[in-house]
Structure formats: structure tokens, C-alpha cells
Amino acid sequence: METLNIFGSTGSIGKNALDVIRKNKKDFKVLGLSTNTNIEALISQVKEFSPSYICVADEESAKKIKHLGKKIKLFKGQSGLCEFASVGCDVSLMAISGISALKPLMVNIEHAKKIALANKESIVTAGGFVLTKAKRFKTKIFPVDSEINALYQLFALQKDFSKVYLTASGGALFNYRLKDLSRVSAKTVLTHPTWDMGKRITVDSATLVNKGFEIVEAHYFFNLPYENIGVVIHRESRVHAFVEFKDKTLFACMYPPDMRIPISFALSYPGRMNALKTCNFNSGFSLSFEPLKEKQFPLLGIVLEAAKRCDNALSVLNGCDETAVEYFLNKKIKFTDIHKAMGYIFSHYKQAKVKTLDDVFYWDNWGRVKTKEYLRAL
């Protein structure tokens, strides 16, 4: 039985992970849980899984949860999160969204034997720092993101692929014309055709910023040059990635669009859990693939250009995207204003080297501040 800490247990990934654990109680003991704001959900999880550690966002939340028992060690706030990340465990699941995951992740690398990583911003903005530290501490990092998880499964067997392809569902707005995008509501954007995920990633799926971030992840995890990472539109989200050999033979990694599957892989590899789903090919299905029309998704091009610069651009753009998406979800701006903000920030940021983790946070914050200024002035 392995001990497990979950960072962000009340979000979409956290809940899915606990469902996986619920079905594999003999294999895992939940040691700690953390939430940002969803105290009610955390209380219910604590009652079910009896963790020894809890981490919440602030004093107010801590008060609401104190009654659960004296045996539980309670952490609070940003510093508490890093203390929680210092609790040794066999496996941890990093499912906090956004750049907030980066600090606890860097701490956790020193204390967890392996980490299932469901946060892409930490790799996008600080992939080199994260993976170098993981290597130094011999902490295995398993990507949970379905496309990167699929590549991980394929690369676990062999390395000499000449190219890889990530699939993209195209998100909720795939069939919209560019000129109609300014009018779409948050509700429309959040209706993802195949995946049930957190809000920011669902919006990022519609702009394909998410796919750009995954390309950066693939670059770091598998040491791939950017020109060897392609994207193919695949509306059904059943194939998550392809690897291509020199002779153009493809291997595809397939599973239904259910995050419990890559989560269970990341938690149990090199073993595998029993399937959660019924059998393949019990009923018929079709899969479609089409080339990506780059003009339809200008933000993917911006993220890729930023990635190739190897400077502070990805940190700046991550700050910009997180901010603009939040504004959009709060109905402060139109969907197309996310595009405008990203375009503006990318053409106006000051290029700089990112030498330390502090630089990452500095430039991410710079991106946030400038984006807010820009969006308020719109």
C-alpha cells in the first residue's frame, strides 16, 4: 500500500483521482488533501478518506474544518502549502491549477518518491528547473495530461521516433467562424465536446493555448525539438498521441476521454490498475483526423513562437493567459479579447533570460499586471 498526498483534491483532477482511489482502496492510503476554496467538498473527502494532513487557503477556511479531529495536522496559506509539500509520501498528485503549483511542486520533489503531475503551467514556465531538480532527487514525474501521458506510455518502450503528434479536439468553438467568436459566452466555451475538465483548461482548449502548452511539455519531457512535434485535429479525443517512425509507421495510444485513466496510469506505473471502463470494441465507433488550420487558432502560433525563443516569453504569456481567461470567465471581457491581450503582450514584452525560479514568478506577474492594464483600457 502506497501513501498518497493530493494537492488540489477538490478540483476536477482531484475528484477524479479520489474516484480512482475509491476503486483501489487496497493499493493507496490517502495521507493528505488540500483545497483552495472548496471547503464543503474537502470536509466530505476528509470524512471518507481520513487523511492525516489537510491544507487550506486561509485562517477562515481553517476554522471551518478544525472540528474534524485533533489527529489531523492542519496547514494553511501559501507557506502552509509548502509545509504540506514537505510531508514525505510514496506518491503525490499535483493537481493545483495555474502557476500556484510551481512552488509546492519544487518543494515536493524533495519529499515525494514519485509525482503524478497534472499541472502544465509549472512545466511551461519552468520545465528545465522542475525536471533538473527531479533528476537530482531521483523523483519520478509522471505526466497526467492525457496527450503527454499517452506519449509517456509510448516513449516508455522506445525512444527513436522521428516525429510525434498530439491530438486536439479543437475545443468548443471548432465549428465557429472567426468573425463570430466575439459573441460567444463563457457557457458556450465551457461546453467541451469530449472532456469534462476545469474551467481555465477548457477555455485554453478552445483557443488552443492548451495545445501550445502541451507542445512545450512534450519538448521538456521527451527532449524533442519543436519541429518534431505536430498537432492533428481529432474531434473524438480517443487517440491522445501518435509517434511516427522514420518509415512513417504510426503507433497510437488510445483510451476513452476520461481523466481517471491517465490518473490511474500515473499513480500506478510501472504497474497498471484494472480498467474502469467496459471493453473496447464492444460497440462500433469512428475516429476522424484532419490537419490543423493554423490561421483558425492564432494563439497556438504565438505560444509556439514564444517557446522557441527560450526567454521569458512563456512566463509572460502564462501570466497573460491566466489573467485574460479569468476576466473572460468573470464576463469582464469578450472571448476575442483573450486573443487581443495575448497578441499585445507578446509584441510588447521586454525580452529577458530566465535564470532563476524567481525570474519565472517575476515575469509571470509582469504578464498579469500588464494584461490587467491592457484589458482595463480596452
Next chain:
Amino acid sequence: METLNIFGSTGSIGKNALDVIRKNKKDFKVLGLSTNTNIEALISQVKEFSPSYICVADEESAKKIKHLGKKIKLFKGQSGLCEFASVGCDVSLMAISGISALKPLMVNIEHAKKIALANKESIVTAGGFVLTKAKRFKTKIFPVDSEINALYQLFALQKDFSKVYLTASGGALFNYRLKDLSRVSAKTVLTHPTWDMGKRITVDSATLVNKGFEIVEAHYFFNLPYENIGVVIHRESRVHAFVEFKDKTLFACMYPPDMRIPISFALSYPGRMNALKTCNFNSGFSLSFEPLKEKQFPLLGIVLEAAKRCDNALSVLNGCDETAVEYFLNKKIKFTDIHKAMGYIFSHYKQAKVKTLDDVFYWDNWGRVKTKEYLRAL
């Protein structure tokens, strides 16, 4: 540069192989070629590839080819074929169709360093003998058959799959109702939806006898119990096989339906040749998968039941199928008479152990004789 002998160079596989060699002249030197009846095609191949050895079916054919040069060593007839199989080479391609390949294959195992095997009857009737001998002589055998080739590629990486699936196009008659099958012509059956192959295998694709034989191949090549080998209908023939993990994740092996691709793999593995085809995902495509309706293909059931008996049934049925298909192609019987013959022979053969290679030939021949008797009496 590797030396290459091709057994059956004027058939569909042989011609495709020579096209692969034509595009990779620096890597292979054609040492020997053999044909059964197509002397004109062989003469043209000899002029292009200048082999040192030729093998033809009989004295008459030998006369037609003598003028090509004194430097060429000429073999003829069945005994000549086994002498040709004794010529040492780096790689040989066994592309003779039917059980005729079995004797030269057994000889060739002693003399070739590796064998690209494009004959399934030798494995179906004598898989144990062939693979045991190959192991003893340390001769690598690479399956050319696209589905088994795809599995070979996947198994080259890992072995712990819980199940495998072979895809089946369903052949030319997939959309026919059973009651209309008696009227279909050889021409209709030979119009395969995706593959351009030899005549017998194309008819066997329509009855799914071919898929049954591939299941036997998969059983021998990868040591799989029959219950772990499934079949899924996939009309586009772009995915050739799937492997399934315990958690139901699938890996698929994909390439366009062009035999040059598995041939080039089998000839060059563990290396890989450059692609013959343009890029994947340059244009869109769809793939469909549906469960096999077993009632639609009764001969698949017969072949599988025969395989599980581990007796002389597969040898008998191979003789029966080769004979019945030949009769059908020569317009002597209706398509549905193939079904009748296979059903009759399978319920009337005398069960016996197959202890030697002679037993294989004896029971194959027994199947032929009894099938002819049965078909003549129809």
C-alpha cells in the same frame, strides 16, 4: 549491403519487394529469384536485378530462360527449389503462396540469417516445427503479413499485453447478405476494398479464413492463448493491429494499406527504411471500427475451432481451402460451395496427432483429395 533471395518474385509480394529494393539499391543485392509459372516477368526481373541464382518450376521454363547468361546458376522443379533454399544469404523473402512454401522454408532456415515470411500456410499447418527450427538455427523470422507485422512491431517493445486485436477489412463481400453470396462471381470477390493482393488470399479475405489463419499466426509468433486474440472490423485497413493493456489502454500500429511497408520493415528491422509514402495527416481521414458479427463469417469459427483442437484439423482445412478456392477461381463451383466444403471436411475428417512434417503434408493432401471428391459430387 545485404544479399537477398526472393522465393516467388513474380507474385504480388515478390513484385512489391522488388519495388522496395529498387528504391533502396544501396542496401540490398538481389542474389536469387524464383518463380512458378510467370517466366516473362522473371526474365524482366533478371535483366533489372542481375541475380546469380534463378529457380523455375520445370524443364520447359528452364529452356525459356537459359539464354540469359552462363553466369546464372539455374535450379528447376521442387528439388531445385530446395537447392535454391540452400543458397546462403543475409535475408530471404519467402513469398511462395500456399503450403508449397513449407519445404523450401524449412531448408532455408538453415541457410538464411533472417527470413521475411510472407507465407501464412507454413505457420498455420506447421507453426511449431517452423519456429522451433528457426530458434535452433538462430534464424530470425519476421512476419510480412500486415496484421502480424504490426503485432511484431508492438511486441518488439513490450510483452505484457492482456489482449491483442487483429483488424479485418471484411473483404469484398462485407455488405452482402448471406443469401446473396451464392451468386457472386470470382471477379466480385477479387475486388478487395483496400488491398491489392494475390488471388487466394483475396478470396480468403472475403470468407475470413484469412483472418482465422492470422489468429493462428499470432498464436505461434507471440505465444498467445487463442482467447486473448480478438478481431475487429475496420474497413479502411489503416490500423493493422491493436494491443491492449490490463487497464484497457490500446496501442495501435498504423500505416496505409501498401504491402511495401511491412515488406520494408521485415527486410530492414531493427533498422527502418525511408518512407515510400507522403506524410501522415497531410489530409484528413476517418477510421471506423465495429464488432465482428460471427454469424456472418462461419468459416472463421471453423478455423478457430480447428486451431484449438491442436490436431491435424488445420492441415486438413488448409488443403480443403486451397482446393476449394482454386475451384471457385476456375469457375467450377459457387462461392458458397467453399463454405460447404469446409463445413463438410471439418465434420468428417479423422482426428490425428501431427507429429512430423510428413504428417502435415499427408493431412493437407488428405484434405485436398477429400475436398475434390466432395466438390465433384456436388
